[in-house]
Amino acid sequence: MSNAVEIKNVSMHFNMAKEKVDSIKEYLIKFFKKQLFFEKFVALDDINLEIKAGEVFGLVGLNGCGKSTLLKIISGIYKPTTGSVKVNGTISPLIELGAGFDMDLTARENIYLNGAVLGYSKEYINEKFDEIVDFTELHQFIDIPMKNYSSGMVARVGFAIATVTKPDILIVDEILAVGDFLFQEKCEKRIDELMSGGTTVIIVSHTIDQIKRLCDRVAWIEKGKIKMIGETDEVCDLYTQTSV
Amino acid sequence: MKYFQTFLRYRYLLFNLINRDIKVKYRRSILGILWSVLNPLLMMAVISTVFSTLFGMGGKFGGLSVPFHIYYLTGATIFNFVSEATSTSMMSVFSASQLIKKVYIPKYIFPLEKCMFAFVNMLFSLIAVFIVMVVSRVEFHATIVLIFIPIIYALIFSIGMSLLLSALTVFFRDILHIYSVFLTAWMYATPIIYPLGILNDHPKLMFIMKLNPMYYFVEYFRSVVVYGTIPGIRDNVVCLACSIVMLIIGIAVFKAKQDKFVLYM
Numbered sequence: 001m002s003n004a005v006e007i008k009n010v011s012m013h014f015n016m017a018k019e020k021v022d023s024i025k026e027y028l029i030k031f032f033k034k035q036l037f038f039e040k041f042v043a044l045d046d047i048n049l050e051i052k053a054g055e056v057f058g059l060v061g062l063n064g065c066g067k068s069t070l071l072k073i074i075s076g077i078y079k080p081t082t083g084s085v086k087v088n089g090t091i092s093p094l095i096e097l098g099a100g101f102d103m104d105l106t107a108r109e110n111i112y113l114n115g116a117v118l119g120y121s122k123e124y125i126n127e128k129f130d131e132i133v134d135f136t137e138l139h140q141f142i143d144i145p146m147k148n149y150s151s152g153m154v155a156r157v158g159f160a161i162a163t164v165t166k167p168d169i170l171i172v173d174e175i176l177a178v179g180d181f182l183f184q185e186k187c188e189k190r191i192d193e194l195m196s197g198g199t200t201v202i203i204v205s206h207t208i209d210q211i212k213r214l215c216d217r218v219a220w221i222e223k224g225k226i227k228m229i230g231e232t233d234e235v236c237d238l239y240t241q242t243s244v
Numbered sequence: 245m246k247y248f249q250t251f252l253r254y255r256y257l258l259f260n261l262i263n264r265d266i267k268v269k270y271r272r273s274i275l276g277i278l279w280s281v282l283n284p285l286l287m288m289a290v291i292s293t294v295f296s297t298l299f300g301m302g303g304k305f306g307g308l309s310v311p312f313h314i315y316y317l318t319g320a321t322i323f324n325f326v327s328e329a330t331s332t333s334m335m336s337v338f339s340a341s342q343l344i345k346k347v348y349i350p351k352y353i354f355p356l357e358k359c360m361f362a363f364v365n366m367l368f369s370l371i372a373v374f375i376v377m378v379v380s381r382v383e384f385h386a387t388i389v390l391i392f393i394p395i396i397y398a399l400i401f402s403i404g405m406s407l408l409l410s411a412l413t414v415f416f417r418d419i420l421h422i423y424s425v426f427l428t429a430w431m432y433a434t435p436i437i438y439p440l441g442i443l444n445d446h447p448k449l450m451f452i453m454k455l456n457p458m459y460y461f462v463e464y465f466r467s468v469v470v471y472g473t474i475p476g477i478r479d480n481v482v483c484l485a486c487s488i489v490m491l492i493i494g495i496a497v498f499k500a501k502q503d504k505f506v507l508y509m
């Protein structure tokens with residue numbers, strides 16, 4: 001079976017500047033005072049991971065361990081400091097809270113904007129528009145600016161757009177956590193559908209039950225390193241036992 | 245080839261963003277698109293009133309072969325185009341941080357979009373130029389069909405400069421302020437509100453003028469639109485070289501820095 005994602009020796013370093021230097025003036029002052037050293041923060045350390053095409057892969061770990069950073073590297077949003085990432089197929093936008101929306105625009109406008117981000121024509125979105133809105137169940141809110149939405153409502157729109165076509169790889173970062181249980185069920189059903197159609201799904205969640213329900217395999221990340229990769233139950237059980 | 249394919253994939257995004265800008269700009273104003281035509285006309289009225297009063301010399305002075313307001317309007321059209329394209333592009337990448345942080349998008353889309361939007365606005369202000377030419381009974385020459393040449397030079401130049409500026413602005417926010425001062429200086433260094441002829445007695449100033457790419461774009465535009473002359477090979481080479489060099493610099497800087505953008509947003 002071929003791999004959807006291959007991650008080889010990936011490390012990600014961030015500059016931990018105590019204060020951000022974002023003007024020439026500050027830069028020059030710091031430069032002459034010789035204060036321009038950056039503290040390096042290693043968010044991911046030598047990650048090796050292969051995700052097979054068609055599987056549902058889970059990532060678990062405590063807050064700040066690097067899960068979202070890893071997803072951003074897979075999506076191509078971050079370039080890793082070292083190492084390489086190979087992705088086979090199209091990736092849906094990273095859906096997490098407040099996904100790539102312009103909050104000043106209405107949901108309708110954002111659906112077209114996001115569709116365009118994915119390379120869909122206006123005609124194509126027109127065709128799919130009702131389907132998207134039906135999925136969100138937000139008919140009466142569709143023409144108000146998204147800044148007035150609740151976080152669950154934003155998540156609904158994000159999920160609906162990202163799954164309107166069958167992406168080769170779907171990435172879900174904790175978005176399911178803010179939806180109510182009805183919507184969670186709906187999303188899980190949609191994920192099942194996509195999966196049976198061959199989509200690879202990568203899920204981050206702090207709800208272990210959800211991971212257990214959906215995932216084939218799970219990786220446990222601890223402080224930027226992979227602590228364990230394996231069968232869902234095995235990893236989840238060890239994770240919950242040692243983390244409490 | 246690969247680049248061309250990604251560009252094709254994102255063309256809907258480009259159109260969508262331009263569309264959005266047009267909506268935002270024209271939705272709330274009663275006069276709608278007319279405003280783009282009226283704005284340069286009003287500016288022209290103010291400037292030429294001030295100047296003809298100041299110099300006390302009717303329509304033509306300083307060796308101008310066309311009325312001052314035509315001279316001003318043609319120069320301002322090109323200058324304002326480059327100025328609007330570059331200054332709106334500056335913040336474009338940074339303002340798109342919400343999108344860039346969540347989805348992979350080729351980031352050059354954003355400055356490119358602002359340049360195209362400025363281009364659309366400039367087309368509207370061309371209407372103003374033609375109206376004024378008709379009303380002032382300025383002769384239309386056959387050379388006017390070449391009007392697209394200086395516009396394309398200015399567009400390429402703007403895209404290059406926008407790529408450069410938008411990349412730098414991500415790292416140094418204060419470039420915004422520096423650039424607005426620079427634009428004012430640049431306007432005075434270009435023959436727009438004064439006749440080029442007044443520099444004839446100042447060879448040093450004239451020399452400096454000739455280092456300014458905008459001088460060539462503006463004069464090229466005037467040549468084909470109002471003077472009825474076709475600039476020679478030399479002018480074309482200079483214009484083309486300025487815009488291509490700027491484009492190459494812009495692309496090089498943008499390409500080298502774009503992977504770091506997201507870490508500074």
Ligand SMILES: Nc1ncnc2c1ncn2[C@@H]1O[C@H](COP(=O)(O)OP(=O)(O)OP(=O)(O)O)[C@@H](O)[C@H]1O
Binds near residue numbers: 063
């Ligand atoms: N742009 C950035 N600049 C500096 N540090 C960052 C940046 N992005 C993330 N980090 C750091 O990297 C680490 C990992 O962050 P990440 O968001 O990947 O955690 P996470 O596993 O998704 O946590 P959570 O469960 O809370 O979502 C954190 O310590 C965070 O402070």
Ligand SMILES: [Mg+2]
Binds near residue numbers: 068069173
């Ligand atoms: Mg996270």
